[in-house]
Amino acid sequence: MEEQLKQYLQQADITLTGQQVQQQVALVGLLDKWNKAYNLTSVRNPNDMLTRHIMDSVTVRPYLLGQRFIDVGTGPGLPGLPLAIAEPDKEFVLLDSLGKRIRFIRQVCHELKLDNVTAVQARVEEYQDEAQFDGVISRAFASLNDMLSWCQHLPKKNGKFYALKGLYPQDELDELTEGFEVDDIQQINVPGIDASRHIVIISKRS
Numbered sequence: 001m002e003e004q005l006k007q008y009l010q011q012a013d014i015t016l017t018g019q020q021v022q023q024q025v026a027l028v029g030l031l032d033k034w035n036k037a038y039n040l041t042s043v044r045n046p047n048d049m050l051t052r053h054i055m056d057s058v059t060v061r062p063y064l065l066g067q068r069f070i071d072v073g074t075g076p077g078l079p080g081l082p083l084a085i086a087e088p089d090k091e092f093v094l095l096d097s098l099g100k101r102i103r104f105i106r107q108v109c110h111e112l113k114l115d116n117v118t119a120v121q122a123r124v125e126e127y128q129d130e131a132q133f134d135g136v137i138s139r140a141f142a143s144l145n146d147m148l149s150w151c152q153h154l155p156k157k158n159g160k161f162y163a164l165k166g167l168y169p170q171d172e173l174d175e176l177t178e179g180f181e182v183d184d185i186q187q188i189n190v191p192g193i194d195a196s197r198h199i200v201i202i203s204k205r206s
Helices: 002-011 018-038 046-058 080-086 099-112 144-151 170-174
Strands: 068-072 091-096 117-121 133-139 155-165 180-187 198-204
Touching: 002 018, 002 046, 018 046, 018 080, 018 099, 046 080, 068 080, 068 144, 080 091, 080 099, 080 117, 091 099, 099 117, 133 144, 144 155, 144 170, 144 198
Parallel strands: 068 091, 068 133, 091 117, 133 155
Antiparallel strands: 155 198, 180 198
16 A cells, blocks of 8 residues: 555645555555444545545645644544645644534544644634644535634634635635635546645735
8 A cells, every 4th residue: 555655746746755555554554444333434445545645635735835724623633644644844723513423533543643733623603723824724624604604713914714615616706705715716527536626825915
């Protein structure tokens, strides 16, 4: 599996160390193991997890600006855990309302010795962090308007919202709430996935 991941990373022009590759593969192993008991993801095949969870997460790495990020509605730590492995010098808060997901994330951090991740069980609209964040990330979490409404208290003054989407979300963009503006929309090619992927980067209007 390590060789397969290395091939995917090369195709995506993403560089990870040997240890980081091992950690990503170990994450797949833990996800597969826990999934049998706790039903953390609908993806059952570890090879599919490699593409649909690991690669789908790390391919957004080049777009993230700043040092401190929160992954809202992280589920079993996606995209937060693969990004935290790939970016050990950046800080990630992984937030979800379900305890079993947060327990899994904490176990992963313990076993893989990740010290740049904080797992928080809370509803996003009730979560407060005085330091705030350079980036608020969501993947398959909510519509753009819901994300912005629930998370508007989280970014710093010049912080960004990063919404990871499948198809180009034209309907959601047409209905975007006033007070926010789209900075960029990029199509992302994820090796091993034959489906559309986009990242929408949004900021508050000053």
